[in-house]
Amino acid sequence: MDLSIVIPCYNEVDNVTKIQTELFPVVHQLAQTQAVEVIFVDDGSRDGTWQAFTTAFQQVDQPPNVTLKFERHPVNRGLGAAIRTGLAAAGGDIIVTTDSDGTYKFSEIPTLLSYLTPDVDIVTASPYHPQGGIKNVPKYRLILSQGASALYRILARWNIHTYTALFRAYRRQVADDVPFESNGFLGGTELMINAIRMGYTVAEYPTVLHSRVNGTSKAKLARTIKSHLRFQLQVVLPWHPYGMLLQGSNDNVYLYTNFQKRLFPSAGVFLSHGYAWNQIIRVSDQYLAQLDTGLPMTFREGTLVTGADKTVYWVEHGQKRPIKSAEIFEGLGLRWENVLTVPPEVLDSLETGPEINSLERHPDGALLKTAGDETVFRLENGQKRPFNTVQAFLSWGHTWEQVVTVGPGELQLYPTGLPVVPQKSFYGEYGDVTGIKIEGQARTRPLANLGTAIHTLFSKRPLQIKPKF
Template sequence: MQTNPFGSIQNMSDLTVTILMPCLNEAETLAFCVRQAVAALRDNNVAGEVLIADNGSTDGSQQIAVDEGARVVAVPVRGYGAALLTGIENARGKYVLMADADASYDFGHLPRFLAKLEEGNDLVMGNRFSGEIKPGAMPPLHKYLGNPVLSFIGRLFFGIPVRDFHCGIRAMRRDAVLALGLRTTGMEFASEMVVRSSLAGLRLAEVPTTLSPDGRTRAPHLRTWRDGWRHLRFLLLYSPRWLFFYPGVITFVVGLVISLLLIAGPLTIGRWTFDVDTLTYALGLVLIGAHISVFAVSAKVFGTQEGFLPPNPKFERVFKVINLEVGLIVGCVLLLAGAVILGYALHLWHAAGFGNLSPQTMLRLTLPSATCFMLGIEAIFGSFFLSLLGMNRR
């Protein structure tokens, strides 16, 4: 049993929403935020609670929260994500509305989030760009570069219909979010929640919201470049397709096309002549592209095994066809091709009495031969490694 902010007694299962705020030394603004949250519950006749996930405050924030009618849960692990995840785990409402305790978000917007959740959405994001960003509330670097670019990357990589990836106010169905198994403890938790929700097939929606200037006199916990990089790094790591596969395939194809054009002889375009020097770098691109592509498949298999990437039926079908045995055959064919080309080069050298030969002629044989050898070794040992990674999947 629990006492809600209005003084009545309710069963825990009857609570509709928990309003959750992460807290680390927020004494200046916490009382205002808790009062606003309590008023939002009372004015809209919503059964709920206000929960403060305290990350080790030393300014008396815990007592302020209790005095204002909130419940406090201590979070020993430092970090924005750690505080929110612990708060979600300890929430008693069916839904959780989270927002910062710095007076920058309006808890009075609770009804618009609940309405979207009641429509069947699992995660409802606030959108400051479709709502209002008050003067001085967001630094220009965040407003015109950071948030738009990172949100665009999120939509591009994951096809997520969210235009404000990092809005600090959002609401969720508690059981659906807990089932995701979120892991990050820092500021990138905001990205992880959206990405993992999308990958898991949860329903996402957005509602306009307002961002006001931070009500605190101290500097915010957010660090522009550090936390921006952490968000970008997370987006890249959760998308092996964009981090490895596309760059690998493009690099391989470009190198292969250039190599095929130069194998027969020099290529002249205008006043530019491309010869074996260019061929050397082109074959290098082929090798680099092959390496990166192996990383792409390895990352996908590992991510699926560890549970932070969802199974992909198309990938599973390809993995069944291109298995260890196929990889070994491809590797052996490449080794054989390299040996044949090398044998022809030795034949030409023998025909010349093992004397001097045209460097350009021989490099057009030895470079492709060495490339085939390296690709063959890559295919054989890469196939064994991928088979090892995928053993538990079978």
């Protein structure tokens, strides 16, 4: 499949004729040179949209290389959830998302796609670009959309003028790799911001935003403003690795992965994976009890730890390997600020391995590069595995401060293994977490900084900060 067009719909029965007369001629034009699928996602409509769409569109004669798909949410879950469902159902190498109400003209899809050059990963419609425009759009909608985009320009990337448009084209890898959690109107913005933070390239297509002709807008102004404000605060905070972190009524924190909850036995283990306390989601004990239990989490390979005796250890294959001296430590290019101090009982739980007393080779878990090449490698089982993209590196919670620059001679000692692929997000692998019940009466913990205090102003539930272990 070459091209997928995803169209979220909610109570859009009045737009059946518009889609028939304006969308399908464009689809048939595109299908002359490639296979095209059109995916309609009915987000729990209550006006007969599902029946109207499936009945009307299935009766339209389609060329052999045009496929129609219909996805349905039993209840209204929001635009973000509909986008996520559509992206998951899409099989195209390129995916276009667009509004069902024609606020961006369907006839402009080919032009939008022309901006997706080989060096671009996302193209977004941009009415706020100097060459774009607005036609008959209510002022209250512009206050939200223009105001939010102006703030995102400051926080993310100044040369992008519009962050709130649904009308976009994505490469397949973006849809597969970039996580976004919002189920509401924030979803599309969150997807693009996270893609930018992961190193993907965004181009703008200057165009005109029109007022919808049929039906009414589904955006809830106050709720959408609040969600944007909360997310804008997150944008200024560091990027954290993928994964769903869960906590019940006690202090235990779990990573939910591969349909199992895995306990972090200590704060040191939690921090070694690059996670942050404000990623933790409080859920009901009943929900946690329903999840299968996996093996406890362990320190990530290459974690530097120390205890009361000030000896610094390198964690490798479940063992703590003492580093012989400060000269060896610094000679290996390691940094003191990357050393985690852990309680004696945590350190004692690790078996002691062979001493690190040589500068010739780095142990497994090391992140290496050479001065003449920006490619970063992770050592695993004696092999060097390259990170071919920035997003692959960041998705595992690594930081650039952990990377050691070595000479080309040492790098040649390690055979090259397979590239490290981006860690999949919870949402990307398993879909939206509809079964999680967020607890509204979580215990208040001391706020770590001003940023978390501001976050709490926009949140009905207290932000979870550093649980005890």
